[in-house]
Amino acid sequence: MSEKSYDLIVIGSGPGGYVCAIRASQLGMKVACVEKRDTLGGTCLNIGCIPSKALLSTSEKYHEAKDGFAEIGIKAGKIELDLKGMMKFKDSVVGANTKGIEFLFKKNKIDWLKGTGVIKAKDIVEVGGTEYKTKNIVIATGSDVVSLSGIEIDEKRIVSSTGALELDSVPKEMVVIGGGVIGLELGSVWSRLGANVTVVEFQDQILPGMDGEIRKEAGKIFKRQGLKFKLSTKVTSAKASTKGVDLTLEPAAGGKAEKLSADIVLVAVGRKAYTDALGLENVGVEVDERGRIKTDQHFKTNIEGIYAIGDVIAGPMLAHKAEDEGVVLAEILDGQSGHIDYNLIPGVVYTWPEVASIGQTEEQLKESGIKYKTGKFPFMANGRARAMNALDGFVKILADAKTDRVLGCHIIGPEAGTLIAEVALGMEFGTSAEDIARTCHAHPTLEEVVKEAALAVDGRPIHV
Ligand code: FAD
Ligand code: NAD
16 A cells, blocks of 8 residues: 655665765655665665775774884884774764764655665555655665675675674684775775785786776785785685685686685675665566666666666766766756766775776776876875875876876875875866866875876976
8 A cells, every 4th residue: 555655765775875865855856765774874884985994094093003103203102902992983983974864864854764675666665565656766776795606605704895894803814805995905904903814816916997007006015015915816615614714726717726724704806786675577677687777878777767876787886976876866857967977986995005096097098099198206206295104106197198188097195085086176177187287286295296297297297
């Protein structure tokens, strides 16, 4: 029986869903958001971006106090890890953020329908046995962990990112399967806290998809920090016992197998679209070969009135991509026009140093035959970076050889994730490297490295 009717029901309260719900409500729509988790905010706030960044921040502070303070003239005495306290802080950060979304829902008069949302018809969503009528449905059900065949994630010995955010002791030996974003961020956390971490990566370099030079530099820096890498290698089996995990590794191209053992194994080989129990079959919503919901440029599925955004559709699995799609879709539903430039979605890896990227990589430009100029500048030659004792890395700007328009920027270094914002804004407005080079940058700041890289595009950096 239909109880209440809405203009819009959003299924899933992650960054895609909750942002879409808020924007739609701001535009005057009557909105409900269905969430089956006990708290709002989705993967990002509960078991993703936020808890991982809390642990990255606290483990970084611990590591610096323990190993970095002496170098800069601070005697801190005996530094001890209070892992329980660190986890408690992380949980409090998650709690404050998820409660914040609850507050925003109340403020924007969005109903939270608690439970699993099942699409019964193109205008009906059922939650906990009650049917709700709606003009439009937005699917924002996100993604879930990918496991490897024959390797069972028990979240105790063999963990996904979710388990790796909750370990109750520091493992002596930790193997991370996958040298992507999660593997490096969470591998860094546990390495800083004292674990011997070995990253097994199928490809010949870590961080697939990033600019080649950045990938190489990242590998060098992380190795120096103590992470071990087994590249061009795949894990073919991992068996957990009460004592630990026994793994078998093989060269990616085939060959002699080797054995490895660990206390904890983190499986971080990607995520997949999540549409379980959603009822797509009830209305015939189409998915692609990877189980992602198919949409057009305006996020419309093959069924009138049903839309999808975020990790559950194609594109980078990033919170800010999901958020932007949520805003644009709400505005489209309001009759406005909207568009996202997928080339201008920054990607950031929150290791130390951070890695950040926007636009095209050098490899992509070569492949498409675009002629480009490169400007590179090292943090080592920047006064502020020296003052911070943070000398690793560089900024690299790629600009069109003829027009000087910036086509990509790739940074490895302190605050890379913050520095990329200037270039993102510039690229949104079609900036040239010369525009960035002629913009006055405060001194002494890390931003000056971006300016110098822009000057280097024209072969005229000042400080090298
Ligand atoms: P999700 O956040 O996955 O939310 C979907 C929600 O839908 C979930 O809460 C789920 O319970 C709910 N749901 C699903 N089905 C139903 C149903 N039928 N009924 C009711 N509710 C349902 N991205 C970044 O940009 N920066 C980062 O630093 C970052 N760090 C990450 C760290 C980790 C460890 C992980 C795992 C991911 C990280 N990500 C990061 C990725 C980011 O979390 C996702 O891209 C983002 O959460 C996707 O948002 P979404 O709204 O599409 O889906
Ligand atoms: P990923 O795609 O970044 O990395 C997975 C890695 O596993 C790849 O390098 C791949 O080559 C490797 N791999 C695959 N199969 C393998 C095998 N059998 N043996 C060894 N290596 C193997 O995926 P992820 O790190 O799991 O992250 C999932 C998603 O979450 C990503 O799409 C990412 O965008 C998102 N995320 C983003 C952030 C951030 O923005 N800072 C942080 C965490 C997660």
